[in-house]
Amino acid sequence: MPVPVAEEKAHRVRPRRRLSPGRRLPAARLAGPLVVLAAWAIASAAGQLDPGAIPAPWTVLDTAVHLWTAGTLRTDILTSVERAGYGFAIGLTAGVLLALAAGLSRTGEALIDGTVQINRAIPTLGLIPLFILWLGIGETFKIAIIAIVVYIPVYLNTHAALSAIDSRYVELAEVLDLSRVRFIREIVIPGALPGFFVGLRLGVTGSWLGLVVLEQINATSGLGYMMFQAQNYGRSDIILVGLLIYGVFGLVSDTVVRLVERRVLSWRRTLSS
Template sequence: MTTTTLGTAAPVAVAAPTPRRRRRGLAPGKRLPAARLAGPLLLLVLWAAASAAGRLDPGAIPAPWTVLGTGARLWTDGTLPTDVLTSLERAAYGFAIGLTAGVVLALASGLSRTGEALIDGTVQLNRAIPVLGLIPLFILWLGIGETFKIAIIAIVVYIPIYLNTHAALSGIDHRFVELAEVQGLSRLQFVRQIVIPGALPGFFVGLRLGVTGSWLGLVVLEQINATSGLGYMMFQAQNYGQSDVILVGLLIYGVFGLVSDSAVRLIERRVLSWRRTLSN
C-alpha cells in the first residue's frame, strides 16, 4: 500500500493494483494444422518400423515399401486405374441417390405429421434389417448387374442421412416456430430461415456417416459377380494369396474415406461458420 499527498490535505492511502489472475482455459485450444493426418502417419511409421525389425510376417503383412511397389506396378499395368474409376462411379451413383432420398424423406417426415406417420416407421424398419441381408432379394429383383449394387449403396447412404436430418428437424426449438408465426413468415420463408439452418448440423453428421457407408458397402458388393473394381481386385488377390494386392485395395479405400470425410468437414465448417463450437 502507498500514500499520496494532495496539497495540504492529509495523506490518502491508495491500494497497489493486484495482478489479475489468468483464468484457466477449458476449450481444447487452437486447431493444429493437418492434425487428422497425425494418427495415420503414426500407424504408417509403426508399420514400417515393425517390418524393418522383422517383427511382421512378410507373407501376411508385407512391408509398406512392398505394398507401394505393388501399387505402382498395378497402376503401370493399367489395371488399377480401371478398378479405381469403376469403384468411384458405383459409389458416386449410389451416394447421389441415397443423399437425395434421405433429404427428401427427412423433410417430408420432419415437417408433416402425416409424412412422419407414413415414412418414419418404414425407415426405422428398414434400419433394423441388415442391409447386406437384402442382397439376395435385390439380386432376384434387379438382376446381378450394376443396378442392385447401386441400390444397396443408396440404402446404406440414405438411412444415416435421414435419421440425423430428421432428428435435427425434430429438435428445432418450438419458440422459433412461434416467432415465425408472429412474424407472419410464409411456409417457404419458414423452411428457408428456420428449418434449413436448424437442420444443417444434423444433416452434415448424417452426410459424413453416409459417405463412409458408401465405401463400406462397396467393398462387399464388388465381390459379387463383378469383373472390375477394387473389391473385385481384392477378391481375386485372395484366391492367389496376394496379401500385398489386398493391402493396396484397403489403403485406397482408406484414403478415399479419409479424403471424402475431410471434404465434408471442410464444407461443414464453411457453411456453419456462424456457429461457435468446441471444434472451431
Template structure:
C-alpha cells in the first residue's frame, strides 16, 4: 500500500489593495500629544477673540490677564494654599470611594447573595441626585470637612462600582468552566480570571470617578468653607472678579485633564496585553 501524502494548502496573501482597505478601517496611529490639541485650539480661539475685541473684558478677561491674576495669587500664597486644601479633600474622598466601589463590586459580582443585597441599593443611590444629599449629610455629619469628603466618596464610588460590576458580569462563563476544570481554588480564580476580566471596566469607572471628584468639589467648597478653590471662586463672585473665577476654572480643568491622563497611562501599562481599537 503506497503511503498517502497530504499537502497543506498554500496560504495566499491578500492583494495589496485588500490589505490597504483593511488598514484603512482602523483609526490609524496615535497622534503625539493628541489630547492637548483641543485645549490648545480653544486657548488660541480665546486669545484671538480677546485680541480682536470680540469679548467683553469684564465678563471674559483675556488669557494673559487671567495668567497675570494667577501669578499674583500664587505669589501672595493664596492660590497655593487653596490648591493644597482642595487636593487634600479630593484625595480623601476619592480614596474612600475607590475602596468602597471596588469592594462592593467584588461582593456583588462574585456572590448572588451579595448582588441581591448590594446592586439594587447602589442603583437606588445612583438614581438620587448626590448633591441633593448635601442637606441631609450636613444634619448627620455637621457643616465641617466630614460631609464634604463623604459626598465626594459617594460621587466616586458609584461609577467605579457600576463599571466594575458590569465587567464582572460580562466575564465569559466558559472561563469559569475552564477554571473549574483546571481545579483552581477561589483565590486563584479571582487572581487569574476575575481581576483580568474586570480591569477594563474598572478603569472606565476610575476615570469617571476621578472626574466626578473634581465636579463635586467645586460645589462643596462653596458651602461653609474658608479655603479651597471653590471658596476662592465664590468670594470672587461676590466681588465681581471674573479673572479670579477663570483662574479657579483653569486650575480645575488642568487637574482634571492631568488626573484623567494619568489614569489612561496606567491603564495602557496594566492592559498592555489587550489588543483593542484604541491601541
C-alpha cells in the first residue's frame, strides 16, 4: 500500500536541534565558587596544603568571626565600602556625562575621546605618586584614583554603544521631527543601555580592585590596611579573610548590576535571557 505524501514528508523531517544554552540554572553563579571551596576544604583536610601558607577554610572562618567580634572587621568593611562608594559614584557620573558629550557631538568627540584614550593607555595605579603630590596622602587621592578606574570602562562602553546606534533610527527621528529630548529618551538611551551596563559591571569590579592597592598607602583602616598589617605579622588567615570579603563584594555587586540590567532590558531577546 503506498505511503501518503504528507506522511512520507513527516518521516523525512528531522528533529530540530536545540542550539541555545537552555534554561538558566538556579544560583548557577555560585556553583564555581562552591566547587573551589570544596576542593580547598578537601585538600586542607587531607593535609595537602601548608597551613602556614594556605590555612583551612574553617581556620579562616574562625579568624573572621574573631575579627568581627572584636569590632575591627566591621570598621574596616565600612571604611572600604565608603571609599569605594564615593569613588564609584564620581566615576560613574563622569563616565556617563563624557560619553554622552562625545557620542552626541562631533565637537565633544574631538575634545574628549582622544584625551580619554590617552588616559586609558596610562596605568591608573601609576598615577598614584602624582596624585599624592597634588592631593596629599589623605582620602581625596584614594577616591580620585577609584573614580578614574571606574569612569574609563563606563565611558568606553557607553560611547561605543552610542556610536553603534543605527543611523536609520536617527533619520527616522528627523522625519518624525522629534525634539532633542525625545530623541535622547526614545533612541539614544535605549541604544546605549546595553553598553552602559557592560561598562557599569567593569566599573564596579574596578572600584574594588583599585581599593585593595590604595588602602595599603598611608591608611589606618580598611580591608587593604588590614591585609597589609597581616602581611607584616605573617597572618595569612587574615589576608585570606580580606581577599574573600573583596571577592564576595565583587560577586554581589556584579549580581545586583546583572539583575538591574535584566529588568531594564527585559525587552531584548538574547541568549542570556
